[in-house]
Amino acid sequence: MILTGHIRPLGHEYKTPISYLMRLDNEEIPLNDYLGKTIEINYLGEISCIYCGRKIKKSFNNGSCFPCFRDRPENDVCIVKPHLCHFHKGTCRDEDFGQTHCMQPHIVYLALSDDIKVGITRKPNMIKRWIDQGAVAAVPIAEVPDRKTAGEIEIHLSQFINDKTNWRRMLKNQIADKDLLAVRSDIKNQIPDQYQQFFDESHDVWTFEYPQLQIPDKIKSLSLDKQEHIKGNLIGVKAQYMILDNGVINMRKFSGYKVRVELYL
Secondary structure: OEEEEEEEEEEEEOOOOOEEEEEEOOEEEEHHHHOOOEEEEEEEEEEEOOOOOOEEOOOEOOOEOHHHHHHOHHHOHHHHOHHHOOHHHOOOOOHHHHHHHHOOOEEEEEEEOOOEEEEEEEHHHHHHHHHHOOOOEEEEEEEEOOHHHHHHHHHHHOOOOEOOOOHHHHHOOOOOOOOHHHHHHHHHHHOOHHHHHHEOOOOOOEEOOOOEOOOOOOOOEOOOOOOOEEEEEEEEEEOOEEEEOOEEEEOHHHOOEEEEEEEEO
16 A cells, blocks of 8 residues: 555554554554554655645644744643643633633543653543553543643642653553552642642543554664655554654654655555
8 A cells, every 4th residue: 555645643542452543634544454564654855734734844843834833822832831821811822722722621640651640631632642642551630620720730740740751661661560549549648738629539540552563672763854764564553653673753743744655464
């Protein structure tokens, strides 16, 4: 099979194991069907902004042109630092976006990808978020009315729990032997009094299994900025990474890159 198009982040469906899709523009390729098979990716020297479609030489924040990076609400600083949300100050880049995405119920969660980390997401997106992070287990610990409140709890708890994933350890399945429910119980006393009303111990742990034929001993990052031709046998997919027998490529990072993909059954 040969397909040409612009890379989009990997799609996935919560199954056992996770069912992955490679996405090129409107085309979707069921990656699980190609485990153990050869995949060839050729970069065609063209990048298009994932928002406005303009041709660009360099992308910002996983697929934006500079004006979209500068102006769109999806790229505002409060997206990566939600405790800095400025919607209430009237300075949101897009009030409709703020109402739809930020002034909505969010959950604060614990996820186990390499070690336990704390994070936040909108409630309808939690499973997608956990899979994108390569979590093998996750559990909500609080539900709050808006993104800013979730961010304030997250930044406080990050004093005691990591808020980032070590992606190399995650891909090598080097996972800490820790009990999410025990950590959830322990962390309750670390939540400030004004947020205790949101703490929730009722949720069970979600678990995730990824399609992997083998675990790489070493992690070599493959980049379309450095090599226009990538070819290898697909041995796994986890988070937003395609794991080949000669390296790994973060497909979200190269959103908007135009490629020709050849898949061999």
